[in-house]
Amino acid sequence: MSGRALSRFLAHRAGAFSALVLVALLAAALAAPILAEAxxxxxxxxxxxxxxxPPSAEHPLGTDELGRDLLLRLLYGARVSLAVGLGGALASALIGLAVGLAAAWWGGLVDAVLMRLADGLVALPALPLLIVLAAVDPARIGLPRGALAADLARIIVIVALFGWVKVARITRAAALSILRMDYARAAIALGVSPARLLARHVVPNLAGHVAVATTLSIGAVILLESVLSFLGLGIQPPAASWGAMLANAQDLVFSAPMAAVWPGLAIFVTVVATNFAGDALADALDPKAEARRG
Structure with a gap:
């Protein structure tokens, strides 16, 4: 991000504050083991x-139905939820970037097949299909059951397989526009290899579009992980995730409401912050945004 783009991002107060919230949340999640030891x-x-x-000096947010510290559970849940959100969004972006570039560069039959595949995935009922895939017993495909790393990888793979369509379409449209530019045509005429052309001229000029789409998808992936964990198909106990904490607290809404309020609030704040940060990033990387606001 250039200095001018960074200044536009920081001028977007809601986006800059949201980015600060996300950084603070990520830092707190990474420091969870240190805090637990302390x-x-x-x-x-x-x-x-x-x-x-109840909340006390020993347990700042109180304890849950098993006597575990809620603050520490929230921070460990943040590690899982943020890992799924970031991992799923990045994996989807990489697949979408590769598909979009392939469609734009080769065109013709390749473009038609890839875009019809994207249309087919959009037409499918995403959430029911993801629930069915998440319900597959990991042991049947050779994965350890209940292992946190395996659960994380399984959810990220499921998200990536169906979440690349938006980035692929954005990449294809931007790449087609860039390839029609004079500098791209000149590079092709000079015999620049396709790999060098894409790496040096195309990808850097569409990176902003992909970054915005990826940022905005983080919140959606976190919500999806929360839904799967709430249904018992995501991260398995004893590992903590915000969705699993909500699932455990669903029968305690009246007797111990804070056990459900804290993870729900964490999901809400994180999703809203990622959306605000994504909007601010879109404005920062769009040189025409400032003129439109003026």
Whole structure:
């Protein structure tokens, strides 16, 4: 991002504040093991003598139905939810970038086949299909059951297989426009190899569009992971995720409402912050945005 684009991003107050919130949340999630050691609590070990303890100096947000510290569970859940959001969005962006570039460069039959495949995926009912795929027993395909890394990889792969369409279409449209530019035609006439042309001239000029689409999709992936975990098809216990915390607290809404409020609030804040940051990034990378606001 250039200096001018960075200044436009920082001038977008809501977007800059949202980015700061996301950075702070990511830093807190990464520091969760250090905080757990300092507090002397194991966020995965139940303590039935401390069930539903109110907020205190020992447990700033109280404890859950098994006596585990809610603050630590939230931070460990942030590690999982943010990893799925970032991993799923980046994997989708990479697949979409490759498909979009292939469609734009080769055109013809390749373009038609890839775009019809994208249309077919858009036509499918995404959430029911993702639920069916997430319900497949990992042991049947040789993956360990209940392992956090395997659960993360499974959800990211599922998201990437169906989440690349938007980036592919954006990439294809931008690449077709760039390839019609005089400098791209000159490079082709000079015999520049396709790989060098795409890497040096096409990808850098459409990176902004892909970055905006990827940023905006992070919140959607986090919501999807939360839905799958809420249905018991996502991250499996004892690992913490915001969706799993909501699922565990659904029967405690009246007796212990804060056990559901905190993970729900974390999901809400993160999704809203990613959307605001994505909007700000779109304005920052669009030189015409400032003129339109003026």
């Amino acid at each position: 507090m002397g609590h194991d966020p995965f070990a139940p303590d039935l003598f401390k069930r539903f303890a």
